[in-house]
Amino acid sequence: MSAADLVIMDEDHRRFADVLERLRSDANANLTFLQDRNGQQIAMAGVVDNIDTTSLASLTAGNVAATDGLAKLIGEKEFSILFHEGENEHLHISVVASRGILVVLFDEKSSLGLVRLRVKKAGAELGTIMDEVTEREQSRQISGTGGASPFSEITDDDIDALFS
């Protein structure tokens, strides 16, 4: 495997959600959203009534991956911030701790400057938590003490039942 699996415990989720909620409030944003580079959503804060967050995460990951490819083509390591400006809603996308992506959705109640300012601090906090989560999982896998996995005892019957 090229990277450790991403394993989020209740406590991790609470810490991520706290930072995201604070960011949402400080930046006057409608939605703050943390996912990994593979398109898996991790935590969010805000209103998601009309938004398909699974699609949002997948497309954002594709967007960041494609932009990474562009960066490398011109000799840059990455473009760490992407900004999409719509008529009413805007998306601010930034890379945190190399494997995470922070998405902020905002409208005219906020501004790009404010979002950028708040994202800087929140991104660093989220990055720290993410690094801790990654290190914990890596050391678990290396030491073989990943006994917390609920899947170590799944049976063929469990798998077959998924398709019944």
Added chain:
Amino acid sequence: MTFINYAAREINCKIVYYGPGLGGKTTNIQYIYDRTIQGAKGKLISLATESDRTLFFDFLPIELGTIRGFKTRFHLYTVPGQVFYDASRKLILKGVDGVVFVADSQEARMDANLEAIDNLKLNLRDNGFDLATLPYVLQFNKRDLPTALPVDQLTRELRIKDEPIFEAVASKGTGVFDTLKAAVKQVLIDLKSR
């Protein structure tokens, strides 16, 4: 790279459909979408050209049920089959948990199949994976065409390890869910063994 979320009690895995252009990767995903009940599937996203050729990827999230109290969700992706989109193909393999190779059974497409398998190996390696150890399923699609080669011959030329093989007519749904089920099974068994 599997994502286990204890807070939401769910596990997310990624399966990528790979293969030569016009082989039926998108048709597989489309059939799964059509035949999966509402509530167990998300939106099918297709980033395609005006002529319906996959430009970047197709994406379909499906939920298969619960194992040991955890919702089991699979994210299905296809890659663009056309060679000049190779940079995109490589990106989609990031964090993959299992691959389904959709081969075109027609004799005229054999070179394209072989080229796509070589390309898969290369792109996996660039992402830090080894096809020899990755969950992998081979599908021979378009079995209904008169120009389809015999299964024995396709197996001899395209099988690279002891991967399960399925005959399919994706446009009619034949073999589509058998292929998916085999891929899911391998991914979960791989997860179990870690």
